[in-house]
Amino acid sequence: MKFENRAPAEGINSSNENPLIELAWLLAGSLGVIVVLVIVVSLAAQWIAPRIPYRYEAKFAATLPSFATAPNSDAGRLVQSELQELADRLAARLDMPDGMVVRVGYRDDRTVNAFATIGGQTVFFRGLLTKLENENALAMVMAHELAHLKYRHVSAALGRGVAVGVILSVVSAEVGRNAAGGVLGQAGVVTLLSFNREQERAADEAALSALHAEYGHVGGALDLFDVFARLPNQQRDPSVPAVEFLRTHPLTANRIAAIRQWAVDNDAAIDGPRRPLPPGIAALRKQ
């Protein structure tokens, strides 16, 4: 027997392939899988969440601080009660889910916005109220927010958020204690930010029909979008988990066109007498 040592073989135990190519394939593959997974799960959660009876959402909302608050002043409480009164009138026209009690909050803040959130709550900002010229326009915003509540869009958004959050945390844990998890997480969040047009359209339609039932015409909706068309840049408060009125805005012009189309389809008057704003809200404009 002849014993000898030979030079180790090259290229058998390791590969000369450029690792950048491997990185490109792996990144494309994993991002693709995650995007698909997030879309599928968020659609599923979005479908399931509104079908969970409202009483469970109410129970959960009761564990959180209330959004339906007002500034601690007579003027603030007056505005809140006027908003609440309008909300109650419109809710009666909207056929809200069983057991949902609508509550309205008011914030003394110059943000031009309003939002609906869990537990049948909506919140209005002073910034928005000072832009509105009559009750009809205000009723359009209110009815739109109530429609989000009626269709359980808030629970859909929350369900989606929770489901996607769970997936992303599992993926990050799985990929391991390195940066890959972080990168994949980012991809999932970006995916989450799209989807709301259909919900906005549905809310607009329900709001129009409530407006028509309440005032006999939908002029308030046109007034409202006139106001928005004149606004410079639409702001949103990212800290509030909510379906906001101005978020994802299907372009204002399209929404105006959709209102006119809805009026034609439903044989509703586009114009009619406007009701003045309630005194407390009207007083905000004079400040």
Added chain:
Amino acid sequence: MLDLIEFGLFITLLIVGFFAGTIVEKRHYASIRKREGEYADVLTFAVRFPPDRVTPQRAFLVHGTVVISSDYFKTFVAGLRNLFGGRLRTYETLMERARREALLRLKHDARRQGAKLVICVRFETTTISTGWAASIEVFAFGTALIPERNSETNAALAFGARSATPA
């Protein structure tokens, strides 16, 4: 904004990891190949018993150990690879370098003590950390033999022939 900074940091680490890791790896391979030539006269085998007709005068344990770390890029690619399975190519070069380096250090140890034949060579691997940069230790050990000088074969082994023909 914070996310952007985090992402920028990540990309920077990835690029640094890739270039630094590539340079380090190329240099290490070059050094390994060069020293493998230099230590060609120290023979290492995995057999458990001395070749026939080699009568050891002395036998003792020799070893070589190396601790080697992955870089950010390799670890990241390996992390993604863990999702799909398959060859962890970025770690294969790491392990190969570590084993060859450990064997070279074993040969160095053997030569330092006057031996040119090591049998029963074995490897052990220890994971030192699995964090964002995995590190491993590879330990090579074997039994160095110094044969008697009373035969041609033994003389060849003792005085550093490139190969031995004991049988």
